[in-house]
Amino acid sequence: MTVPTYQVLVGFQTTTGFGTPFQLDDPVYGILDTSTLGGLAYADLTSLVLSINIKRGRNRQLDQFNAGTAQVVFNNNSRILDPLNTSSIYYPFVLPRSPIIIYANGTPIYTGFVEDWDLDYQNANQGRMFARCVDTFGTLANQQLNAFTPSAQTSGLRVDAVLDRPEVAYQGARSIGTGSSTLGAYAVSQDTNVLNYLQQVNTSEQGYLYTAADGTLTFKGRSSVLNPVSGASFTTNGTGIPYMSLVNQYGSELLYNYIVTQSPAGAAQTNSDANSIALYQAQNYNLLSLLNSTTTEVNGLGAYLLGKYRNPVVRFTGVSCELAALTSAQWSTIFAIDLTSIVTVQKDYSTGTPATESQTLITSGIEHRIVPGSHIVSYTFESTDGNQYMTLNDSIFGILDTGLLSF
Numbered sequence: 378m379t380v381p382t383y384q385v386l387v388g389f390q391t392t393t394g395f396g397t398p399f400q401l402d403d404p405v406y407g408i409l410d411t412s413t414l415g416g417l418a419y420a421d422l423t424s425l426v427l428s429i430n431i432k433r434g435r436n437r438q439l440d441q442f443n444a445g446t447a448q449v450v451f452n453n454n455s456r457i458l459d460p461l462n463t464s465s466i467y468y469p470f471v472l473p474r475s476p477i478i479i480y481a482n483g484t485p486i487y488t489g490f491v492e493d494w495d496l497d498y499q500n501a502n503q504g505r506m507f508a509r510c511v512d513t514f515g516t517l518a519n520q521q522l523n524a525f526t527p528s529a530q531t532s533g534l535r536v537d538a539v540l541d542r543p544e545v546a547y548q549g550a551r552s553i554g555t556g557s558s559t560l561g562a563y564a565v566s567q568d569t570n571v572l573n574y575l576q577q578v579n580t581s582e583q584g585y586l587y588t589a590a591d592g593t594l595t596f597k598g599r600s601s602v603l604n605p606v607s608g609a610s611f612t613t614n615g616t617g618i619p620y621m622s623l624v625n626q627y628g629s630e631l632l633y634n635y636i637v638t639q640s641p642a643g644a645a646q647t648n649s650d651a652n653s654i655a656l657y658q659a660q661n662y663n664l665l666s667l668l669n670s671t672t673t674e675v676n677g678l679g680a681y682l683l684g685k686y687r688n689p690v691v692r693f694t695g696v697s698c699e700l701a702a703l704t705s706a707q708w709s710t711i712f713a714i715d716l717t718s719i720v721t722v723q724k725d726y727s728t729g730t731p732a733t734e735s736q737t738l739i740t741s742g743i744e745h746r747i748v749p750g751s752h753i754v755s756y757t758f759e760s761t762d763g764n765q766y767m768t769l770n771d772s773i774f775g776i777l778d779t780g781l782l783s784f
Contacts, residue, residue: 380701380752381482381708385426385449386419387491387508388476389467419478420467425451425458427505427748429479431487433512434587434716434742438631438759439662441576442587442716442741444514447479447487453496453506460494477510478592481752482705484712486745488592490515512588513549517572520545524567529670532556532582536575536596545571549594556598558582558678561670563641581640581668583678587716590743597717599681605719605761607737609710611696612723618707620696621753623724631760633662633686638679640667646676653687662686685760692760693722693736700752711754714740722758737761 426449433445456462460471471494479487489512497505523544527535533556540547558581565574579586585597610617634653639645645665653660662682669675700708714720723735742757 380747380750381705381712383426383429383747383752384421384423384480384483385429386478386480387422388417388419389470390417390472417476419476422451422458425453427452429745429747431479431743431745433487433590433744434740434757436742436757438741441579442514442585444518445487445489445512445588447477447489447508447510449477449479449508449510451506451508453504456504458494458506459496459504477508481712481745482708484709485591486712487590488512488588513592513594514572514588517545517547517575518570520571521568522565522571522574524565526562526564527560529562530560532558532560532578532584532598533596535560535578535668536586539571539575539578540594547594549592551594552589552596553594554584554597554601556582556584556596557600558598558674559670560668561640561642563668577666577668580664580666581678583681585717590715595716602717602719602739602761605737605739607719607721609714609718609720610723611698611720612725614723614725617721617723618698618703618710620698620722622695622697623693623722624695625691626694627689627691629657629660629689631686631692632657632689633660633682635659635661636679636683636686637661637663637665638667638675638682639665640669640672640675642670642675643672646672646679648676648679648683650683650687657689690760693724693738693758695742695755695757696722697753697755700754701750714743714756716740716743719761720756720758 428450429447431447435442451458453459457465457467458471459465462468473492473494475491477489477491478485489510491508492511492515493509495507495509497507522542527538530538533553536553539545540551560578560581575586579596583599587595589595611620613619634657635649637645637647667675669678698711700711718740719737720740721735721737723733725733738758739761740756741759744755746753
């Protein structure tokens, strides 16, 4: 049994031989004809890797996506990654904020920055280096906005407008969808946290804001997952990707039948379901800091949430797969799954009725645990909207008088 090949690349500032690069305006390294031109170069540190752990996504459907984190443990017996070792070819560039990319069979499964290099000397001759990493959310979480008043615009344009602000000047790759909500021209206070504000925009859209595995900052509107089509199937009957374990959930974790929503556009809007309240008592969910431009849209968002969460649903919420037990073709499917990817999970039963339960789900969390000879991938899932919505020009969902209109 084999596992996918992995590769860990870390970017260091470097010149030929990882020497000192030319630095403009530096009194020592900025002298013409003395230093050499250099820049960022990625070093392949795969041969030093002892283990890799990656965690991306969110744990609960109504939460925001978290910063994706990774921990890579390196064998540092040679002290090549010791920032105090002047003999290392990487000296003096083993620094915080070094970019890192982790590949599995040539596909990026994590892109971020090394926030901390933590040394662990087990004895005089042995050492391990722990690289603790965070994705681009870590950068946005440490930036603040200057006071400004945006124009009324769609949620996607608002995300772009924030990223383009001179005090943010976002430099990474981005993929920003249009979104369905229109946000009002509401003033932003001085020193508002950039990530918190972007997540407020995302809440007003009920969309998806996250960093993709290749490092792309991604925003998708809520309509991006309507009428979902699955790109992967997890089963135990040989027809799809086999899984080791399946987790399901059936309780009040996502039961809300009394929804209150509000933005600066006007008064709070209430949506409730009497039948659900009679069965389960009132379960409140409040969103009182929305940015939507009209009370009509605020009310529609509340109705949308009520329709999704007024009744408890049996949810398949996670599967785990040992890649050593899968084929290379199945590896390719696994590595193509990113946050918000649509998958199908099927459970077959030996007793009871029905004999099979199949659910179409949204991928909301991905975790990799890699050690020599083993690569386990665990997914967290959340429910799709079970309603079928009108989709123009679609052969199934584009038929008049059959689908619903989304707000």
